[in-house]
Amino acid sequence: MPAISLEGVRKSYSLAQVEFRALDDVSLSVEAGTIQGIIGFSGSGKTTLLRCISRLERVDAGRVVVDGADLAHLDGAALRIARRRLGIVFQQYHLLRSRTVAENVALPLELAGIGRTAIAARVGELLEWFGLNGKRDAYLSQLSGGQRQRVAIARALATKPAVLLSDEPTSALDAETTASVLETLQRVRDEMGITIILVTHELNAVRAICDKVAVLDHGRIVEQVSVPDLFLRPSSDAARRLLGLPNSPDYVRMLIGESKLPADSILLSLQLAGASAELPLLTQAARYFGIDLHVVHGEVGRLRDVPYGNLIVVARGEAGPIARAVKFLRENGAAVNPLDSHDGGNRA
Template identity: 40%
Template sequence: MISIQGLRKVFKTKTNTITAVDRLDLDIQDGEIFGVIGYSGAGKSTFVRLLNRLEEPSEGSIKIDDKEITELNTNELRLARQEIGMIFQHFNLLWSRTIEDNIAFPLEIAGVPKAERDKRVEELIRLVGLAGRENAYPSQLSGGQKQRVGIARALANNPKVLLCDEATSALDPETTNSILDLLVDINQKLGLTIILITHEMHVIRKICNRVAVMENGKIVEQGDVLDVFLHPKETVTKKFVEQVMGNGEEDDLEQLLAEYDQGNIIRLHFVGESANQALISQLAKKYNVDLNILQGKITQTQRGAYGTLIVQLLGNTDEIDKAVQYITNKTSVEVEVIRNVK
């Protein structure tokens, strides 16, 4: 669907040269929700603006549906942009226009007849959950409602791709979740490819299929969201994962080992369906061991749940070994032995 090769953007001033995007390669599949995450200054917003040439690339290739975006002339680019919707952090609505007039604006620009335009606007207002608010003005709306108008406007021309540049960062957590749920619904109903730019890992966790991590204009890590959460390689990725999972576990581990100084201590890594297994109760029934959950956290991604539990096992050594062996051989839960008492 989208193929990006060698993409580069250099900003030049009188005294300095800044490489905002540095020879970036990326493939995004048709119909997926793809996240791009990075801290401020990583180059992610410049990257997304290069995709529809709101910023002109210095070098590189951008292909959408085998159409080379970087080679289009002005008229061809105007037509191509109708297939690339975009929503922004600060909504960018026309304050003197009503909701329906804001949504209709790109259709007016495209020369769509009024009857057809009105029908499309009505469909979009229902889709984004704003029925009954058609004649309101942006100043009369909440932040979440304004972003729903922005989404409807971006969908007006039936785009194939939706670009979201920090679309939820100005919203409170509850409103953020409702907007993310709306994007998932749109993705499923319309088969739309969504590229989501953010600095918040919980946004990636909640709706994205795959993610690329940007730092200093480069993609330093990418993959399925669940895999990146489970096995972050780069320091910047680990920091983002800590936003969701917390970073106190290793600091607390020594204290746990000192406080619970008897028995074996294991860490269980749950992935996907295994996170929903009643494993602890199964072990207690099957083996003559006492189990004490010392610490744990489980969270959800689009591909399923994952998380960790730190468990103390007390009892006969042979029974403990059998219990650990059962987990290792009979389930998809990964076992890490932290303390093994013989």
Template identity: 40%
Template structure:
């Protein structure tokens, strides 16, 4: 597989380091007893910065360390070494009283909602305020607007059994916002929801981020979630951050093998098996070359395909194409084929160089 015009800039060590909300510094976490050789290393030296006001995603396979990492932020797990800081506060140095104070500034939403079935939506949202000793009048002043914010003002007296999955998650979000946190953690919060409901929850999280200036840190194995909502992303594998950067850069130009594997079905055009099964790495006379053209930024809105045809001749087949949005930016890819002769290839490569198109030679077919 040959790539052109895909020069990769170094992976940033810490996006948003000038104003961090969360800092992971050489974080390790080991479960079990190392002395008895029964230990398991979940995190093996994680360095990562979550910028204040951002929506940041951490993606990885099951068992990669995602959940452990996010649970260190509010002290649900204690790290083995290194440092986790939230808004400048060293989480590992806090006693139980300090952790209770921290958790009022760090909200969390869960995959399975974690609502109390015996309490109404109103009472579930009120629960963290009751625990904090807030007066009944103050609770009343806060809970109603929170339910309105998540679109459930008319469901205040409904019990969880009377709510849909999406409505339960909205109650969970309202509850997480009750103590006016500056950071919201999302632990696979949309994994139990259907695609339409997931989209509505993501829109709600974007609204909260924009209107309240709330920093959101989410972990997920759903690439569509990160692609839709996150401004930056980190990829975790075997307890280490193996790649990080802006969501657009990571999704359109993944460099680590794990990232490429995770994103293989999430971005770009997919070719049918009858095409890929016939691909060859080298050409023989009479073959056609298959090339993926990538469009983003200014190139996404230019009639470059028509210009390619005009440049190299009419014998250009369009095999597949798609256009999508990644972190609010347009991204498209198109797979074309044309004769793999030296003359046509030279004209095509000259056109790609002149226009700045990103291309990838997929192989050759008879």
């Protein structure tokens, strides 16, 4: 059974007497013990989705099943009990400045009516695990951004939830602290077995720790794939925009500063991974078939220690050699697709 199951979730708001649909028929299944990323541009519905999963917002329609309980249709005591199986890390921490580190971590347990002895034991366990014992009696003003984020995560785990929701946990942190927080979240999953939903706009966070990622666009999930598939084979326009990959020939021409390509040219989109990304395939194809291949845009990197590249290439030459070069690239593991050409895209 999945840890989280969303079925046909809809949520609308009225803005200036105009209905705005923030979530439109969202369905998503998150397996237990995984880290699920949710990405999208501002206004795509990411935070609204997180608030609906946590029942900070009531959905207009659909089911929100978390650890076996449909939060969308619970109220009162039943809802309060079900929500103890769910922890939330807010973007702005939402810690209380009037409380010490230990008192902030204890807050959910106090609200749940847990006894003092049990609270002290659980708080001590969490402070030890997060390396915060030395900050037990410190106040927020005495903590760094990374320490505050660890306190927020510890507080979210106080009631031993099955699911942790994390909204932009690294948005205000420097690169070193970001890496530390992401490592902490991965440890939470690996050592505690907690399912995590990570809402973020940072692709490096997705690349570092997520197992799967859903792409939200205008309130709809347009792509739900493994992390390697997102970076190597993005299928939606929204994913390509998030990755900085061109969606149209006009956009490519804008990038390279040319309103019109030469008549004997074609734009090609290439995706390479693994062995194909380590070979000089473009150099070989240009030499073997007597054409020019010029990279005008793209990204290269490593994903879980596997090299990859997403490239936009201008191929210039006669139609026959270009077609043979494309065939050569595909036979050697590259995914190649023409973006356009001057004769209707049939040259490749």
